[in-house]
Amino acid sequence: MNAPRTSGQAGNPSQPGPGEPGSAEGPATAGDPQASVLAGYDPYARGALRPFGFSPQARLSLLSLSENATYRVEDPADGRIAALRVHRTGYHPPRGVASELAWLQALRRDEGLLTPAVFRAIDGREIVDIEIGQRTRQCVLFEFLPGSEPASDELEGKFELLGGISARMHRHARGWRRPAWFNRFRWDFDCCIGVTPRWGRWQDGVGVGAEETAVLSRAAALIGERLRRFGTGPERFGLIHADMRLANLLVNGPDIQVIDFDDCGFGWFLFDLGAALSFLEHDPRVPALCAAWVRGYRRELTLPAADAAEIPTFILLRRLQLVAWVGSHAFADAARELGADFTHGACELAERYLAAATPSAIRSED
Secondary structure, eight states: OOSSSOOOOOSSOOOOOTTSTTSTTTTTSSSOHHHHHHTTTHHHHHHHHTTTTOOTTOEEEEEEESSEEEEEEEETTTTEEEEEEEEOTTSSOTTHHHHHHHHHHHIIIIIOOOOOOEEOOTTSOSSEEEEETTEEEEEEEEEOOOOBOOOGGGHHHHHHHHHHHHHHHHHHHHHOOOOTTOOOOEESHHHHHSSSOTTOOGGGSTTOOHHHHHHHHHHHHHHHHHHHHHOOOTTTEEEEOSOOOGGGEEESSSSEEEOOOTTOEEEETTHHHHHHTTTOTTOTTHHHHHHHHHHHHHTTSOOOHHHHTTHHHHHHHHHHHHHHHHHHOTTSHHHHHOOHHHHHHHHHHHHHHHHOSSOOSSOOOO
């Protein structure tokens, strides 16, 4: 997860170092927490320019900062523009970044989906390791795609389109023969909001007190119970984007370009809808957006009514995950704009979820 447009990854697991989220020189540093974290990324971004063939005149400007830092690169020498991602050390397992790039390019090649091209370094590498002192960061260069996130007054139509795109991605994931070395993490209950949460504990979110803990704990327990019953069979659980929110969708003409696969991993297919509704969960249009997404999805793949009825579970699962993310990423752009109100909103959603005998955000269209 990154904000507003994101990317997040890196090499082998390690303890946080200077400029890493969770380090002494990260968000806890007095003053501007973002500047402190960026001090651990900017030198690596500059160091990656030459291996990727940019001239000394190339300019960097920050696009987003979260699990990693992503920069726009402009080179006046040849007019080239690209997006450079500098990865956080320890966020991904070994070969994790290479696995992301493999699937992103397979979707582009096999399904014709509009994903960014991956640019190689001068020596042919897709991933460039930049070492400064005792720390190494992985750097990747992407095509800089034109466009903007879907407009608010066009969301229903775009969600129908997004449902079809999501179904094509899920269909590809089910049939794709992954490389033997493919290695991505899981987005199961424990890794989202359970005992091993990748983005931190929701209990440590901003504004989580005793009352909030009580209601959110009840909701989390119900989510866990329902997901255990839902299961992780291959028709419901597989390789997903996992962060297909509006900031990672670029509209340029009639289609949608999907960017930022840095959180892709193994999770429930319907989690991609929950992620698409990130920060929109209170919007009164959510039922209509869910219905539109399902219509688009069912044009490409079967989605049983029993699966669609569980959509509210995935919406709240994502919201609790974001409560944790806001609490652990005070330096990130989106987290800075949110706070205790975001947690209080999550409590309202949780109360509604708990009150519903059978959660359903949409009417079955079967």
